[in-house]
Amino acid sequence: MDTDAVKPPVLRLRVALVGLGIAFVVAAAILLAVTLSVFRVREPVMTMNGIAVKGFGVAPSGGSSVRLTVVADVSVKNPNVASLRYRGSETTVYYRAARVGGAAGPPGTARARRTVRLNVTVDVAVGALLGDPGFLGDVAAGAVAVTTATRVRGRVSVLGVVHRRVVLEMNCTATIAVADMSIHNQSCLQRVCL
Structure with a gap:
């Protein structure tokens, strides 16, 4: 061979x-x-556009407690090439480190390279505010300082291959002018966990 x-x-x-x-x-x-x-997963950016005080009312549960309605306007910017799906948002309002109100926002999607706005309506318990001995003094001085904490949990999936969980947290402090219920001296800090 x-x-x-x-x-x-x-x-x-x-x-x-x-x-x-x-x-x-x-x-x-x-x-x-x-x-x-x-296709690298980038950090979404959350911005507090404003906090508006809408007025007083009776609690939705039909009770006799009086509530103060506050609307937090939040934007979430998604810089990724894939959609950010979030399960919802949680917003809590604090007065002098005591929780006085909270609400949950609906789930949704922030499309790729787009910004979505979340308007969360929070009912603040006036009874909890009146229970604080310093509240009436702040009202007499004309300004009430509050803190809000907002958390959005979601997930970014790039090409079905790269999956990253995302948690956006924003803590804001603001002063509410008692005379016209306007917001002053608002400052926010954001934290992102990927």
């Missing part, structure tokens, strides 16, 4: 397999580079 006739096809097969292996490695490197740069 002639061994010279057998070697060329085997040699061609080896060259083809080595070439295919190199092409596979290069394609994998390019895919990895694109995934880590273009």
